[in-house]
Amino acid sequence: MTASPREVFERLSQGIAEGRLTELADLYAEDTVVEHPQRPPAGSRIVGRKAVADHFAAMGGKVTMRARDVVIHETTDxxxxxxxxxxxxxxxxxxxxxxxxxLRVRDGLIVHSRDYHDYLRMAAAGGGLDGLAKAYADFAPELPAEVTPLEPRTAIERVMLGVTSGANPADEYAENAYVMHPFHPSAPPLRGREDLRAHFAEGRGTGLRPHNVVSYATTDPEVVITEFAYVGITRAGRPLVTQNIFISRIRDGLITESRDYGDHLAVAAATGTLPDLFAAARATVAA
Structure with a gap:
């Protein structure tokens, strides 16, 4: 019987936990594509099972990882x-x-994967923050020649347009909304609409626009998953492209909960605040 997408993910996760990295490429299709949209400094793309095998081989025993608190969102695809x-x-x-x-799994094999990881904390634990600083030192992302237009269908997409237009989109959230930024090492959760109003007020005038917005409906009718980029020029005159994935619960047209996995490294590099971000990351790593 062909393995389901959930079963394939579980095999992948278990193989990583047990250190069986040389076996993991067998879970991928021959022509698979694996993308790491937030991999510093410009993202990465791996094509083909052989390249995936080389990727896992390069990991070797440098890092051990075991997944917990797994939540799998089934989509309508x-x-x-x-x-x-x-x-x-x-x-x-x-x-x-x-x-x-x-993950997109077909006939029991991964044909496409888009993987978002907390590269900042991993680098802090592995002594790689200096390497990240060097990677961003002379890096300037290439802005798209044309930004894809967005016709908002969900509250999250309306938030994007509010942010980029300079409006404050806090009213798209419920009064008791709860918003987290899991990839940021020190950002506290935003609790309630007034926290969000203050948060968005700080970011006004960024000049960023949403680009390549893709939304995924899930089998939970309240949960929407949204991938997108913010692109533009920062107040400091630097180009910025950030890749993001938000997982949001929308009830009665308002966002009640959201986990916003943003590319804080790219933002900090473009705004000259990498030292502050690195200091916060170091504080999260056990001595």
Whole structure:
């Protein structure tokens, strides 16, 4: 019997936890595509099972990771699932990091994967923050020649347009909304509409626009998953492209809960705040 997308993810996760990295490429199709949209500094794309095997071989025993608190979102496309989970890992130091994987599985094999990981915390645990600083030192992302237009269908998409137009979109959230930024090492949760109003007020005038917005309906009618980029020029005059995935619960037309997995490294690099972000990341890594 052909393995379901959920079963394939579970085999992948278990193989990583048990260190059986040389076996993992067998879970991927011959012509698979694996993308890491937030991999510093410009994302990465791996094509083909052989390249995936080389990727896992390069990991070797450098890092050990075990997933916990796994939540799998079934989408209305039977081939596609989105998995949220936490890694307990060990590099030079132990770390805990958030992750999201969007998998398309066909005939029991992964044909496309978009993997979002907390590269900041992993780098802090592995002594790689200096390497990240060097990677971003001379990096300038290429802005798209044309930004894709957005016709908002959900509250999250209306938030994007509000942010980019300079309006404050806090009214798209419920009074008791709860919003987290799991990839940021020190950002506290936003609790309620007034917290969100203050949060959006700080970001006004960024000049960013949403680009390549893709929404996934799930089998839970309240949960929407949205992938998109913010693109534009920062107040400091630097180009910025951030890849993001938001997992949101929308009830009665208002966002009640959202986990916003944003590319805080790209933002900090473009705004000159990497040292502050690195300091916050170091504080999360056990001594």
């Amino acid at each position: 039977p081939e596609v699932i989105v998995a949220e989970y936490t890694y307990d890992g060990m590099s030079r130091r132990p770390f805990t990091s958030a992750n999201v994987q969007l």
